[in-house]
Amino acid sequence: MPVDTQKSTRETFRAIWDALTDGLPAVITSHVRLDGDGVGCALALRHALRGKGVEATVALDPPVPAMFGFLPGMESVQSGPDGLPNRYNLVVIDCGSLERTGDLASALGGRARTINIDHHDSNSSFGDLNYVEGGASSCGEMLYGLLRAGGVPLSPPIAECLLTAVVSDTGQFSHQDTTPAAYEVAGKCVEAGARPHVVVRQLFCPPTPAQMRLRAMAMGTLRFHCDEQVSTMEVTGEMFRRTGLAPIDTEGFAEIAIGIQGLEAAALLKEMPGCDYIKVSMRSREYVDVAAVAGAFGGGGHKHAAGCEIYDTLEAARSVIVAELDRRVRRLPG
Numbered sequence: 001m002p003v004d005t006q007k008s009t010r011e012t013f014r015a016i017w018d019a020l021t022d023g024l025p026a027v028i029t030s031h032v033r034l035d036g037d038g039v040g041c042a043l044a045l046r047h048a049l050r051g052k053g054v055e056a057t058v059a060l061d062p063p064v065p066a067m068f069g070f071l072p073g074m075e076s077v078q079s080g081p082d083g084l085p086n087r088y089n090l091v092v093i094d095c096g097s098l099e100r101t102g103d104l105a106s107a108l109g110g111r112a113r114t115i116n117i118d119h120h121d122s123n124s125s126f127g128d129l130n131y132v133e134g135g136a137s138s139c140g141e142m143l144y145g146l147l148r149a150g151g152v153p154l155s156p157p158i159a160e161c162l163l164t165a166v167v168s169d170t171g172q173f174s175h176q177d178t179t180p181a182a183y184e185v186a187g188k189c190v191e192a193g194a195r196p197h198v199v200v201r202q203l204f205c206p207p208t209p210a211q212m213r214l215r216a217m218a219m220g221t222l223r224f225h226c227d228e229q230v231s232t233m234e235v236t237g238e239m240f241r242r243t244g245l246a247p248i249d250t251e252g253f254a255e256i257a258i259g260i261q262g263l264e265a266a267a268l269l270k271e272m273p274g275c276d277y278i279k280v281s282m283r284s285r286e287y288v289d290v291a292a293v294a295g296a297f298g299g300g301g302h303k304h305a306a307g308c309e310i311y312d313t314l315e316a317a318r319s320v321i322v323a324e325l326d327r328r329v330r331r332l333p334g
Contacts, residue, residue: 012131013149019089019113019129025055027084028091032061032102036168036203038094041139043073044161048152061102065248070202071164072157081107091115094139096123096300122291122300137179140165144185156193163189164199176304214243218253225322226329229264231257232318237271247272258283265290265325269317277309278317293324
């Protein structure tokens with residue numbers, strides 16, 4: 001029997017709003033190593049719930065990047081689990097699993113229900129209520145639909161937060177999985193008062209001299225593999241020490257190599273300070289499924305943007321990632 005997906009989505013929306021307006025406060029969170037989609041959606045939902053008289057708190061795993069300081073409501077964001085209500089509904093946004101919330105995961109014992117909103121195909125449907133749409137290019141476009149279903153007006157603060165989510169996860173509408181809905185939601189947000197020039201300037205602001213030095217060091221490690229269809233770049237702990245920067249300052253590095261002509265997949269490998277694993281961020285073009293590669297190492301993501309963590313040396317991590325990508329790269333005729 002064919003499934004009525006629109007009816008299913010409407011029922012999901014109704015169930016989520018019934019839960020969120022049941023009288024309990026809400027705690028909203030997102031994944032570690034925060035991005036504009038997670039932060040923007042968390043704040044947009046907080047504004048929406050407070051407009052409906054629901055006590056809502058955004059609690060995020062630190063550090064919260066200063067680049068999001070322009071977002072309305074950012075001053076209210078709680079860093080870490082201290083001071084959460086004794087009983088609440090938990091909303092997890094943009095996370096494939098609860099563990100992706102970082103140290104918060106072990107401190108969320110007071111939740112009555114868990115509401116899972118995500119656009120990753122690898123999502124484990126860990127919530128009591130799950131709104132998962134793998135075809136969406138951002139949680140921002142998903143949340144827009146949820147807010148409309150709940151009769152929430154698109155105020156300027158909500159619009160600015162949602163536009164940040166959409167612009168961030170589509171890479172200014174440049175990613176291959178950008179949907180028509182992403183453009184539609186962005187247009188509605190601008191109509192409602194969101195400032196695209198501010199959002200883009202804050203999200204993609206010019207790098208500092210230290211960030212440019214780190215980028216130059218990373219590009220010095222660029223290697224080509226698999227008949228020059230795959231590339232790797234590395235950021236070592238020593239590079240972080242020499243520049244005084246942190247992993248959060250490598251935003252956009254994974255996109256550098258995939259922009260090179262002829263590449264089908266690229267991997268950025270980072271030695272994480274104070275950790276015993278290598279963080280791998282992968283990007284691909286038309287047919288290489290890097291989410292499948294990440295999944296082989298316990299990670300996940302999207303077909304063309306995914307990541308994982310490998311508990312080994314940088315050299316060993318590079319070797320196994322390249323071998324896994326090599327299995328999936330199409331050999332083009334010479």
